[in-house]
Each structure stands twice: as C-alpha cells, then as structure tokens.
Amino acid sequence: MKDFLNWIHDNQQIIYIVILMIFVGIEVIGRVPSVLHTPLMSGANAIHGVVIIGAIIVMGKAEAGNYVALILGFLAVVLGTLNVVGGFVVTDRMLEMFKKKK
Amino acid sequence: MLLTLCYLVGSVTFILGLKMLSNPATARRGNLIAAGGMTLAIAGTIFLYEDEGGHKLGNYGWIFGGLAVGAVIGTLAAKRVKMTAMPEMVSLFNGMGGACAALISVVEFDHLMHAYQSISPMVFGEAIPTGFLIIILLGLIIGSVSFAGSMIAWGKLNGRIKDFSFKGQHIFNLLLMAVIVALSIYLIGWMPANSLLLFYVIFALSLLYGVFFVFPIGGADMPVVISLLNSFTGVAAACGGFLYDNKVMLTGGILVGAAGTLLTILMCKAMNRSLANVLIGSFGGGAAKSGSTGSKDQGSYKEISLSDAAVVMTYANKVFIVPGYGLAVAQAQHACHELEKLLESKGVEVKYAIHPVAGRMPGHMNVLLAEADVSYDKLLEMEQANEEFSTTDVVLILGANDVVNPAAKTDPSSPIYGMPVLDVELAKNCIVNKRSMKPGYAGIENDLFFQPKTSMLFGDAKKVLQDLVAEIKNL
Known part of the structure; x- marks a missing residue:
C-alpha cells in the first residue's frame, strides 16, 4: 500500500495529465x-x-x-x-x- | 528549455486540431494545425533533446534516413490511393504506428537487458524499476495487437482476407489474453534468467492475439474495428510518453485513446449496435443462420430498360439518389453529378439520401460526392431523407444494398435487424442499379428488389449513369 501511495505521489503530474486528457479527448469530439x-x-x-x-x-x-x-x-x-x-x-x-x- | 515549449505547443495543437476536425467548416485547417504541431515536436526532439546526462542525440544519419524513407513512401501512398481505398489506407497507417510503439519497447527492453546483465546478474531483478517494466510490456502488447489487427483489417477491406472463425474462438481469445497477462506478470515479478526469450514469446502471442481478435469480425464492421485499434495505438503511444517522461507523446496518445474510444462508440450508434455486439461478431453467426431463410422463394424481379428509366426520371417531380459502395467502386460520382444537373435543368428536384454507413466507412459517400462537386446542401442525412421519401416519385439506388433492405425493420432473424435503414419503399418508384442480383456486403437477400414498385437496372454504375444521361438528352 505504501509503495502504491509513493508511486502515485511520484507520478502525480503524469496521472493528472492522463485523467484530464481523457476528458478533453471525449469533450472535444463529443458533437461530431x-x-x-x-x-x-x-x-x-x-x-x-x-x-x-x-x-x-x-x-x-x-x-x-x-x-x-x-x-x-x-x-x-x-x-x-x-x-x-x-x-x-x-x-x-x-x-x-x-x-x-x- | 526550448524543447519544453515545442512540446507544449505541440500538445495544444493536437487538442485544437481534433476540436476543429469535428466541424466541417474548420476540419481542414484543424488537420494542418495538428500537422504543424507535429512537425515542431519532431524537429524539436531531433535538435534539442538531451537525456539526463545532458547528452544530445546521435545517429543523425539513421534518423534522417528513416524520416526521409517514411515521408516519401507515406506521401506517395497517401496521394496515390483511390478514394474507395481510403479506409484500408487508414488501417495500414494505424498498423505502422502500432508497430512503431512495439519496436520501441523491443529496443528498450533489449537495452535494459544489456545494461543490467553486464553489471551483475544477481541484482538484475531489483535494479529495474517495476513501473518501467510494466510500461514497456504494455507498449509492446498494445502496439503488437494494434499492428496485427490493423493488418488483418486492411486485408479484409481490400478482400485479400476472408472472414474466418471457428468454434470456441472467443474462449480461445480469452485464454490467449490470459496467457499473455500471466506471462507478463511472471516476467515483471520474477525476472527469470531467460527473460529475453520470454519477452519475445509475449511479443509473438500479442501479434497472434491481434490476428484472432479481428478475424471473426465481419468485413462490414471493419470501420468500427479500425477506430478501436486506432485508440489502442493512441494508448501505446502514451506508454512511450511514460517511458521517456515525454509530455507531448503522453497528451497526444491519451487524447487519441479517449477520442478514438468515443468515436468507436459513436460509429456503433450510427449502426444501432453495441460495441460488444460488433466485437463478439454476432454478425458472422447471424448471416450463417439466415442462409436457410434467404433461400425461400423471393418471387421474381423485373428489369427496366434505360429509355424507360430515363423517361420515368425526367417526368418526375422529385428524385432521390441513394449512393452505395457500387458507386464508389465504379468511380461514378462525376457521372452521378452530371445526371443530377441534367435532371435539374429539366425542372426535377434532385436530392441525395446518405445512409451513415453507406459505402465502407461512415462519411464515405459524402467524401466521394463532394469530390464530384455535388453541393453540400443536397446531401440529406438518413432522418431527413426518410421524412421526404413519401413525397418522392423516383428513388435511384446506385450500388447500395444493405442500407435499403427493409428486412432490417421487419425480419428479426435478419443479421442486420435493428440497423436503421432508408425507407426507400415509401417512394412511388424504386430503380435499383446493381451489377447483378448478388447479395450485398452482409451477404443477405434484399426483399426490396422483389417488390412490385421496384425495377432493376443492371450494369456498372458509371456506364449506366452515362447512358442514362445520353438517353435523357435525346428525349
């Protein structure tokens, strides 16, 4: 569990980018x-x-x-x-x- | 520092480009903007990239050689491909991206093995960060599946590969995936001595999975599959972003992964089917069953002569043209536009009814007709067209079949049951141009052809249209 939390902490930037990009990708082409x-x-x-x-x-x-x-x-x-x-x-x-x- | 800016600009252009691509007015500019951002990101990487130690990249000869070869072949292939073969081309390029992602993983893994094994085989397992390994394997597996799947999709679309499935194929696929996952976990967790061999086994199995993933899916569903594999490749590219902590690869990859998944779902909706339904390939199974019902006596069809067809259309008030794959194959879009102009000059109202999946890809017909300068506002989407068929005198169907098959509305045993179709039978007359009575892509008979209102006009779409134009001029 500690490893996992550490991993999230170390990679938080990337995780944020991934989550935001998923939403951007969906929003951007939503009404094609x-x-x-x-x-x-x-x-x-x-x-x-x-x-x-x-x-x-x-x-x-x-x-x-x-x-x-x-x-x-x-x-x-x-x-x-x-x-x-x-x-x-x-x-x-x-x-x-x-x-x-x- | 400058490179960070390049990547930032690149990421923004990707988002902007995708946004503009979803609107007809700005689409072309959007594509160019994304291409510009890509060029910037690539040039920036070549000249400005430095690794942790501050070393610049080497091997410029190899890099530029590769870029030149790829650019020349890519441009030629993309410029020369016929409009009808566009979908295959997209699939092929998608496969290239997937293969690229897989190869990166192969080289990186090879690199790791060399670097660590030479130091000390004992600490080998602990020395490599697990996250790094997971990402390499993910990139490898997703990239290979995407590559192999795209190649099969490409082969299916151009008719080189026939549909093929065997009993228990879905179970076989699931087992194959389970083996891949199990081997990957073993590799990451235990790092056995023969890791490299194991790595290549996973590589081979992933390719195999890609092949069997696409094989059972019917050819008519290929656009959906390509779109799905497209989003796979996006995720594989994002893995590269993780690997090199490269933000533009990460944003670009995830963006395409998310947008591609949504697009896949939208395409399925246009055909009124669920993604699961497409992937499990009930299409193939259903078509086999309908073979027995299809053989029932359909009655007879009647043919119409060119001059009769010309007269019927010239004296109509409103004519609808329903284009299909036959029009695309015959490259008849220009002849079609000519007929439309001629009829309009005689005071006939001419419109086109475009089924969302007419041809081989959504939007296929729009692209073709736009190439022939057919005005945008003459192209009616299915819902609008369906409202107008009851006031239409003649519907001219050019090489379309499944999209006008009334069985989709009336026959629950039909494999295309539930797919929205054009209600052409509401019009006073239907003239169907086909090359023969052979069934369409879904491989099923079409009752429409045997209805009393329908008459058949056999022949190649382009030739028939040219002859029709000549006939009408002589009237």
Missing part, C-alpha cells in the same frame, strides 16, 4: 456529425503518430555498434514517419473534398 467520422478517425490516427518521437529518441541513443538497436530503431522511425506523414496527407485529401462551394 457522422459525415466527419472517417476524416476524424484518420486525423486522430495521424496524431498518435507522435509515437515517432519515442522512435527518434531510441534511435538517437543507440550505441554505434549495437546493430539490433540501430536496425530496429531505424525501422521504428520509418514506420512512425509513415504513420504521421501518411496520416496527415490522407486526412487532408479527404477534407479537400469538403471545401465549401460558392
């Missing part, structure tokens, strides 16, 4: 019309591509001789970039179609 479900999903898909930052850190920290880390890290960077770039471009292409007409 069904027309936008697909683009919204695609946009959210691009945003979780932020995982690429982890891949960059892994890559940047790998020792020069550690080929397992280098190769896997490289692969992670490529995949993460695919997620980010592909995600945003696809979303933009979908939304291009929604542009207002005079």
Whole structure:
C-alpha cells in the first residue's frame, strides 16, 4: 500500500495529465456529425503518430555498434514517419473534398 | 528549455486540431494545425533533446534516413490511393504506428537487458524499476495487437482476407489474453534468467492475439474495428510518453485513446449496435443462420430498360439518389453529378439520401460526392431523407444494398435487424442499379428488389449513369 501511495505521489503530474486528457479527448469530439467520422478517425490516427518521437529518441541513443538497436530503431522511425506523414496527407485529401462551394 | 515549449505547443495543437476536425467548416485547417504541431515536436526532439546526462542525440544519419524513407513512401501512398481505398489506407497507417510503439519497447527492453546483465546478474531483478517494466510490456502488447489487427483489417477491406472463425474462438481469445497477462506478470515479478526469450514469446502471442481478435469480425464492421485499434495505438503511444517522461507523446496518445474510444462508440450508434455486439461478431453467426431463410422463394424481379428509366426520371417531380459502395467502386460520382444537373435543368428536384454507413466507412459517400462537386446542401442525412421519401416519385439506388433492405425493420432473424435503414419503399418508384442480383456486403437477400414498385437496372454504375444521361438528352 505504501509503495502504491509513493508511486502515485511520484507520478502525480503524469496521472493528472492522463485523467484530464481523457476528458478533453471525449469533450472535444463529443458533437461530431457522422459525415466527419472517417476524416476524424484518420486525423486522430495521424496524431498518435507522435509515437515517432519515442522512435527518434531510441534511435538517437543507440550505441554505434549495437546493430539490433540501430536496425530496429531505424525501422521504428520509418514506420512512425509513415504513420504521421501518411496520416496527415490522407486526412487532408479527404477534407479537400469538403471545401465549401460558392 | 526550448524543447519544453515545442512540446507544449505541440500538445495544444493536437487538442485544437481534433476540436476543429469535428466541424466541417474548420476540419481542414484543424488537420494542418495538428500537422504543424507535429512537425515542431519532431524537429524539436531531433535538435534539442538531451537525456539526463545532458547528452544530445546521435545517429543523425539513421534518423534522417528513416524520416526521409517514411515521408516519401507515406506521401506517395497517401496521394496515390483511390478514394474507395481510403479506409484500408487508414488501417495500414494505424498498423505502422502500432508497430512503431512495439519496436520501441523491443529496443528498450533489449537495452535494459544489456545494461543490467553486464553489471551483475544477481541484482538484475531489483535494479529495474517495476513501473518501467510494466510500461514497456504494455507498449509492446498494445502496439503488437494494434499492428496485427490493423493488418488483418486492411486485408479484409481490400478482400485479400476472408472472414474466418471457428468454434470456441472467443474462449480461445480469452485464454490467449490470459496467457499473455500471466506471462507478463511472471516476467515483471520474477525476472527469470531467460527473460529475453520470454519477452519475445509475449511479443509473438500479442501479434497472434491481434490476428484472432479481428478475424471473426465481419468485413462490414471493419470501420468500427479500425477506430478501436486506432485508440489502442493512441494508448501505446502514451506508454512511450511514460517511458521517456515525454509530455507531448503522453497528451497526444491519451487524447487519441479517449477520442478514438468515443468515436468507436459513436460509429456503433450510427449502426444501432453495441460495441460488444460488433466485437463478439454476432454478425458472422447471424448471416450463417439466415442462409436457410434467404433461400425461400423471393418471387421474381423485373428489369427496366434505360429509355424507360430515363423517361420515368425526367417526368418526375422529385428524385432521390441513394449512393452505395457500387458507386464508389465504379468511380461514378462525376457521372452521378452530371445526371443530377441534367435532371435539374429539366425542372426535377434532385436530392441525395446518405445512409451513415453507406459505402465502407461512415462519411464515405459524402467524401466521394463532394469530390464530384455535388453541393453540400443536397446531401440529406438518413432522418431527413426518410421524412421526404413519401413525397418522392423516383428513388435511384446506385450500388447500395444493405442500407435499403427493409428486412432490417421487419425480419428479426435478419443479421442486420435493428440497423436503421432508408425507407426507400415509401417512394412511388424504386430503380435499383446493381451489377447483378448478388447479395450485398452482409451477404443477405434484399426483399426490396422483389417488390412490385421496384425495377432493376443492371450494369456498372458509371456506364449506366452515362447512358442514362445520353438517353435523357435525346428525349
């Protein structure tokens, strides 16, 4: 029990962020019309591509001789970039179609 | 210090972008804003990141190489993909994110093993903080499930993988999950000597779970599954945020996790089904049962010639067009718009009735028709359209099937029973364009086609529409 309380104390910032972000995430898209479900999903898909930052850190920290880390890290960077770039471009292409007409 | 600011700005743009994405007027700008924030966060990480010891990142060649390869392939793939294949593309990109999260965990675990085992194998177990291990494993499991699941969803959407299920599959899945959890607890709590092997076993089992998680779910439910896996990947990304104490990964990941879960539920609601119902895949089971009822004598259908169809539509007061997947496959949206303009010039009121799940994804039809410059206010959502069908003369159904199947309202044994459908049978006439009498995606017969008011106009949607336009011009 003490460990658990300590853990909460040590990580309280992160726990606060998690809880608040859950509510923000739900509130922010609460009233989306069904027309936008697909683009919204695609946009959210691009945003979780932020995982690429982890891949960059892994890559940047790998020792020069550690080929397992280098190769896997490289692969992670490529995949993460695919997620980010592909995600945003696809979303933009979908939304291009929604542009207002005079 | 500057990096903290980059991350802060990044987090805010994600929230703002998501907010703007949920409104048609601001959606495109929202996407660009989020993309800008992402670029800032990535650039900041590359150039400004320092670890606890104050060391900057190395291996710039590898990093930029990876970024360049990913960016080129990603852009090309996203630019070239056809509008009809968008859903698959989203699934594929989602899988890439999941794989990325899993790989990060693999490298970090490998790193841990090297770092601690070389010091002293004896204190190995105690030396690694448990929280750290839990997060690595969570990232691994969720990331792998998301990756494997997305690949299966991708294969199902483009028809490469057929639905497949076996008896007791749900129990098998539960057992598989239980084994994964048990092995993880063993790994974290006891850190046995062969930890690395155990770690890879968990990796493999998680991939397997992802495959079996998506396999039994019907192809028509893939959008819901992709949305769910999307939120999984969000959580996996957030695990990375924990791992590196990185706030932008944490906020971005959790944000998508929460929004994705809500979006999944909203999509289910649009189909009037519960998430549990989709996941347990009663669809597949129901369809098999209805095979017997579907074979009952349906009576006969009647065909209509192109010129008759042209006459009926030209002399109507109000025509509704119901687009479906057939229109998307035939890329007939432009031909459709042409028909609409021509009929309007003859004084016919033309509107579109859009079922929320017409096509393969919610909003699929809106995107396609908007591409062909169909005016936004002509697209009626299901509720509005249903109010107007009784005053409509002709409903032209273009490659839609399940979304106009009256069995959803009348036949409790039908697998789509309870799904809201378009009440096209209220109109005076229905003209159904299909390529053949083959059933639609749900694999069930449609009584509508055999009703006396309905006539069939067989052929590829694009060709039929072009011929119709030509016929009407000749009238």
